[in-house]
Amino acid sequence: MKAGHVCVIGGGLAGIAATLRLTDAGHRVTLLEARPALGGATYSFRRGDLAVDTGQHVFLRCYEEYRNLLGRLGTTERTAMQEAFTVPILRPGAPPHTLTRDRRLPAPAHLLPALLTYRPLRLRQRFAAIRAASALRAVEPEAPASDEISFGAWLADHGQDPQTVQRLWELICVAALNAPPRHASLALAARVFRTGLFDRADAGDIGRPTASLAELHSVPALGLLRQQGANVRTGTRVRDITVDPSGFQVRSDHIRVTAEAVILAVPHQQAARLVPEAAVPDRARWSSLGAAPIVNVHVRYRQRVTDLEFAAGLDTPVQWVFDRTPPDSPGQYLVVSISAAESALHTPAGVLARTYLAALAELFPSAGRTAVHEVFVTREPRATFRQRPGTRSVRPPSRTALPGLALAGAWTDTGWPDTMEGAVRSGQRAAGVVLEHLASKTTLPEAST
Structure with a gap:
């Protein structure tokens, strides 16, 4: 097959x-x-001597394509993967509780002891x-029916x-879907809990970066x-995409690229502005995907205040807190991650x-007894799309x-929530569509925007 020229945007x-x-x-x-x-979003x-990530992007063992990508990039060793799913849970005035799977039991029994002994709930x-x-x-x-009702209603x-919803289900749902159960799609919640926790014993083991994103x-x-031969141009914002007999024309303020195929890998708001009408006549529907924010509060203490690598909070404003202290750094750098952060976004x-x-x-x-070096806040107003009921019918296929x-993009119809795994899968799927097109040598229609 003759090599083709593809323009990837994003x-x-x-x-x-x-x-x-x-x-x-x-x-x-x-x-x-x-x-x-x-x-992109990662x-x-x-900030001075500190590398600050835009968000706390953890992953699960079941994120197979994302983990394969880390392997290709040679950065797997810059992450830490748990030997078994374990989440320390903190409550003010209560002893810490650890939610963990039983390594001796197969799925789904591996979570039964954790649920039976879960102290934040009554028997x-x-x-x-x-x-x-x-x-x-x-x-x-x-x-499709699973996407029509909310996880909270179910x-x-x-x-x-x-x-029970607040102390158990919301703990994971808000972090995974950037939405409380009452606003989250049952289909996406089922993907999180089934794929990540129930179907395979080790699927939910948590991985986290040990280096900056x-x-x-x-x-x-x-x-x-x-090294692979790609021509990578950063700082290049695409203005429009058109089609003529010579191929796709992709224009920015500074360059024009003529390509036989294009992959548009940008957030849905940008994609709706760039995609030719002939490609997706109903692209205006994408606006209903909306955007959900995540806010992070960064605190640098002059001494260590905890030995936990991360923890979840109950009965506290702290949803999740992560230790992101650089190696050999004095003090401790903690980041509080606030998902579904509509109120915090404007505070x-x-x-x-x-x-x-x-x-x-x-x-x-x-x-409370340790001096604070600095506190600052980062906000991601469009961290994810709103993963509410009915979004499956709006998320477009790759083709x-x-x-x-x-x-x-993670917003396309991957069947996954808006996650790093969904993003990687979407890119691979879009590449598959383009490879099929190049192999078939389909003649481009003579059309413009």
Whole structure:
């Protein structure tokens, strides 16, 4: 097969994955990224001597394609994977509780001891949660009907009282779907709980970066893609895509790229502006995907206040807290991650700082006695799309009506939530669509925007 020229627009995980698959197949690729570096939503910036990530991007053992990508980038050793799913749970004034799977038992029994001994719930609530977990294993994530109702409504129908929802199901749902159960799609929740926790004993083991996201993704990806022969252009914002007899024309303020195929791997808001109408006539529907924010409160203490690598919080403003202290660094750098953060998004940074310093002091008593070097806040207003009921019908497939133009991004119809795994899978799927097009030598229609 003759090598073709493909333009990939967007250098996040989806664009990186797509470019790798295309160059592996021997095609020429021009990758255009608007930001100064690759990585998309998983990027870092410098703040003095500190590398600050835009969010706390953990992953699970079942994120197989994402973990394969780390292997290609040579950065697997810059992550830490648990030997078994374990989450320390902290409550003010209560002893810590650890939620962990039993390594001796196969799925789904591996979680039974954890639920039976889950101290934040009363005994009858624990048994009710076990019955709901068993029922959730029967929910099919791919079924259209599963996407039409909320996870919260399903939980209520299956005997879960508000306290059980808040102290168990919401703990994972908010972190995984950036939405509370009452606003989350049952289909996506079923994907999280079935794939991540119920179907395989080790699937939910948690991995986390031990280096900055720039070191984990963007820097090694740039080197690898150029080694593969890709022409990577950062700081290049695409203005429009048109089609003529010579191929696709991709224009920025500074360059024009003519390509036989295009992969559009950008957030849905940008994709709707760029994609030709002939490719997706109903692209205006994508606006209903919306955006959900994540806010992070960063605290640098002058001494260590906890030995935990991460923990979840109950009965506290702290949803999840992560230790991101650089090696050999004095003190301790903690990051509080706030998902479904609509209220925190518009709260003044000073108010957030006071609120979360007090909350951390309740969870870690030594924190209240330790000097603070600095506190700052980062906000991601469009961290994910809103993963609510009915979104499955809006998320588009990779293939468009215009041969040679494919869509990628965690917001496309991957069947997965808006995660790093979903992003990588979408890029690989879009590359597959383009490879099929190039192999068939389909003639492009003579059309414009």
